[in-house]
Amino acid sequence: MYLYLGFALLGGFLLANQNPINADLRRIVGSPFLASGISNFVGSVFLGVITLVTTQTLFPSWGFVSSHPAWIWLGGLLGGIFLTSNVLLFPRLGAVQTVILPILGQILMGSLIDNFGWFGAMHLPLSLIRAVGIVITLLGVIIAVVLPSLKEKDQSKKTANLLGWRLWAITVGAMSAAQQAINGRLGVLLHNSAQAAFVSFFIGFLAIFIVSLVVDRRLPRRNELKNAKVWNGIGGFLGAMFVFATVLAVPQIGAGLTIMMGLIGQILGSMLVQQFGWWRSSRYRIQIWQIIGVLVMLVGIVFIKFL
Secondary structure, eight states, X not given: OHHHHHHHHHHHHHHHHHHHHHHHHHHHHTOXXXXXXXXXXXXXHHHHHHHHHHHSOSSOOHHHHHTSOGGGGHHHHHHHHXXXXXXXXXXXXXXXXXHHHHHHHHHHHHHHHHHHTGGGOOOOOOOHHHHHHHHHHHHHHIIIXXXXXXXXXXXXXXXXXXXXXXXXXXXXXXXXXXXXXHHHHXXXXXXXXXXXXXXXXXXXXXXXXXXXXXXXXXXXXXXXXXXSOGGGGSHHHHHHHHHHHHHHHHHHHOHHHHHHHHHHHHHHHHHHHHHHTGGGOOOOXXXXXXHHHHHHHHHHHHHHHTO
């Protein structure tokens, strides 16, 4: 069990590092969709190689596709939306808020998935203790996000400008929770975690590629790619490792606990990214309220999943 807890934790940490890498790639290619497409392409190639080595086949049979509900394939689409949204959110909200706000959506959706047994997940009814945990976690989000903004100049103007982005961050967090549950179920049905992760990532790549052609009407230019650093290409690898880790962990420790451990990893990773300015991101000193807020959120997570 502890091995899979570690997988989920590491996956979350890697995902927090993917955000600034893809945000920097977006600056280079001039489009969030092109940046996300490149990232998903790299991740698809990586997972495709693993799938070929382990199963000698990339895609499930038509019989498998036709015998299962359509929602089983939505994980890749939701992952593509989450990835592209993070590229847009990171330069506006910073490393910590880009992780913390989706956490609220992930916790709420994860609780609903457990309570109603959606996407083939284990049915875990909402108890009083878990409800208290959700409230505590919400309090932690308020402390970590709202209180630091009260110290900023022109706070009212900034809050108004960023409110929509913050609400969207919560929404895509809910999508991410659904993605993890769906991908975990797909892995169980396919009896192959690597193939499930590849299929999910490849579907996300196709969706982003189509959107890129419609919105940008072009592919990345050669001169743009020449300006990229080698590490600009590893965002897709980190995202692929996150998906692979969750597909491995969900059948073993459940969707809810996988999500929670991934969230802890994301929190730690985002704080380090912000503190040290990794991956050419803006460097901001972590505020005491952010630390307190994160600790309160961790208490809430303990209430939700461990009591």
